[in-house]
Amino acid sequence: MKAFVPTGDPAEPVVLADVPEPTPGPGEALVKVEAFSVNRGETFKLEKPAPGDRPGKDIAGLVVQPAADGSGPSGITRVIGHPMAGGWAEYAAVPTGALAELPDDVSLLQGAALPLAGLTALRLLRTAGPVLGRRVLLTGASGGVGHFVTELAAAAGAQVTAVTRDAARGARLAELGAAEIVHDVADARGPYDIVLESTGGQALPRALARLAARGTLVWFGQAGRVPATLDFFDFFAGPESAVIRHFHYLDADTRLDDDLATLVRLTAEGRLHPEIGRVSDWADTATTLTDLRDRRIRGKAVLTVS
Incomplete structure (x- = not known):
């Protein structure tokens, strides 16, 4: 499958490459990624990538293979997910505890913009x-x-x-x-x-x-x-x-899937509005990352997987 891998080059921080499709563990679902968002903090990490790094924490797409242990969404289900890595790809293996179902009245673009920024905001206020x-x-x-x-x-x-x-x-x-x-x-x-x-x-x-x-x-x-x-x-x-x-957003007493579901619900009810400053095809990921790093994008940047 195709996925973005880091280069260590500030001018072009990632390139699209052929990588093995992930093999989900018992508590992981395989998600076909249809959109993902990038975060400014991720641009800093890309400056000095470790060998084997696979970036990408915010995704939206379809569960195409449910978790073998029976947890989480069944297939085929629209979801948002927050894997710790590997989300800028055609497929991602995501722990079911980091997934939430996405109703039809919340778009994939909105969903992809929610995880890291939304979790940070929600838990910060708590x-x-x-x-x-x-x-x-x-x-x-x-x-x-x-x-x-x-x-x-x-x-x-x-x-x-x-x-x-x-x-x-x-x-x-x-x-x-x-x-x-x-x-x-x-x-x-x-x-x-x-x-x-x-x-x-x-x-x-x-x-x-x-x-x-x-x-x-x-x-x-x-x-x-x-x-x-x-x-x-x-x-x-x-x-x-x-x-x-x-404050660190992952140090929380609440579950990721519960908080993701809360963000989805608030968005569906019109009480939370993801601010998306750019939507582009994933072919533009490297340019989007440099623009985000250099503060040329307001709010979130979302890439669609073609």
């Missing part, structure tokens, strides 16, 4: 705790995760301030429920009960400075790729006794 009536500052809001967080938090009653440098992206975030758009963390007024920080570098201490006393900052990324430096004594200027929590 980590932050109750948000009803609380002021929330969200940095790096113009990516796929940011759109989902904004819509979910606003629907849950939060007053969201979204940070994005792009005016058009800010307008869309306002449509999704953001109460305020600022173009730099320094422009955020605060104080905020919760800060959701994904940029790193100088953005993190500036965001922390706008946190209320005993507030919570959840650090869920470092998209700027610059380490942050914090000063203990800066906490006394406002965020006294604040909590800083590291």
Whole structure:
């Protein structure tokens, strides 16, 4: 079968190659991939691939071979999946615990855009705790995760301030429920009960400075790729006794399949809107990855498998 493999070349990070079709384990279903999405974090990993790496975590398609142990969807069933690797291919073997059925009223494009970004947003807000009536500052809001967080938090009653440098992206975030758009963390007024920080570098201490006393900052990324430096004594200027929590979306008490099903249900009900900035044939995967890496795509990028 055909699948994308890493090259280590920043100009063309993946190429299409012939690889063996996967052999599913007892608890895995074989999925015919019809669409997949790519994530900016995946572009960083492609810079230094390990031998045998097979990228791809977000897929939508059809179960063509159900799991031998009887778990998960039967064939032929439309699904979304979140394998840890190997999704940018014609077929993928996916643990049934990382699959959710996709109803007819949710498109394959929408489904492919949901897994990693949607799971991150859903679990990030659970980590932050109750948000009803609380002021929330969200940095790096113009990516796929940011759109989902904004819509979910606003629907849950939060007053969201979204940070994005792009005016058009800010307008869309306002449509999704953001109460305020600022173009730099320094422009955020605060104080905020919760800060959701994904940029790193100088953005993190500036965001922390706008946190209320005993507030919570959840650090869920470092998209700027610059380490942050914090000063203990800066906490006394406002965020006294604040909590800083590291977040990893796979460290959760809920099951992947349950959370994927929740994302699908919210989308089907019109309560969650995957923000897809580009749809293209999978022949354009390498170009799409470089454009995503260099911030030329708003929201999610979805490739269709032809």
